Amino acid sequence: QVQLVESGGGEVQAGGSLRLSCKASTNIFLINHMAWYRQPPGKQRELVAMITSGGMTNYANSVKGRFTISRDTAKNTVYLQMNNLKPEDTGVYYCNALWGLSEYWGRGTQVTVSS
Numbered sequence: 319q320v321q322l323v324e325s326g327g328g329e330v331q332a333g334g335s336l337r338l339s340c341k342a343s344t345n346i347f348l349i350n351h352m353a354w355y356r357q358p359p360g361k362q363r364e365l366v367a368m369i370t371s372g373g374m375t376n377y378a379n380s381v382k383g384r385f386t387i388s389r390d391t392a393k394n395t396v397y398l399q400m401n402n403l404k405p406e407d408t409g410v411y412y413c414n415a416l417w418g419l420s421e422y423w424g425r426g427t428q429v430t431v432s433s
Contacts, residue, residue, distance in 0.1 A: 320344050320422040322413040327427030330403055334431070338398040340413030340424060346394050347371060350416045354387060354398045356429070358409040366411070367398060380406075403431045 321343035330336055338354065346352060353368035367387035368376045375387050386399040396413065408431050413424035 320349065320415050320417055320420075322415055322422055322424035324411065324413045324424045324427040327411060327429045329430040329432065332404055332431055332433050334403050335399070335401045336403065336429060338400070338411055338413075338427060338429075340396045340398075342394045342396070342415060344394065344417075346389060346391055346396065346415075348417065350418070352389070352396045352416075353414040354396075355412045355414055356407075356409040357412070357426075358406070361409075363412065369396060400429070403429075405431045405433045407431050 323341045324338060326336060326338040328336060351368055351370045354366040355363050356366050357363040366378050366381055367385055369387045369389055384402045389396045410426040411429050412426045415422045
């Protein structure tokens with residue numbers, strides 16, 4: 319079992335920045351990959367960014383150049399630095415972990431970007 323706890327959401331004006339954190343209950347080196355997803359109002363959940371156990375990263379086209387996923391293995395924490403936020407970035411952001419064949423989700427943190 320892996321527990322994931324997100325923090326760092328909030329409300330910000332367009333052009334602003336936020337940093338989300340996801341703390342895992344286990345050593346993140348053991349996790350195949352960790353990712354951030356988001357669910358905009360009235361839409362399906364979508365992948366935002368992913369980082370593998372080897373440190374490789376991947377981003378949705380809509381956030382490339384603005385968002386950065388990183389990790390601190392000593393703290394078992396993954397971050398999502400979000401810069402130049404846009405109103406369309408609004409949604410609930412979820413932390414996700416794939417460990418073996420099991421997938422785990424955090425409860426989510428709300429990000430609201432006003433124009």
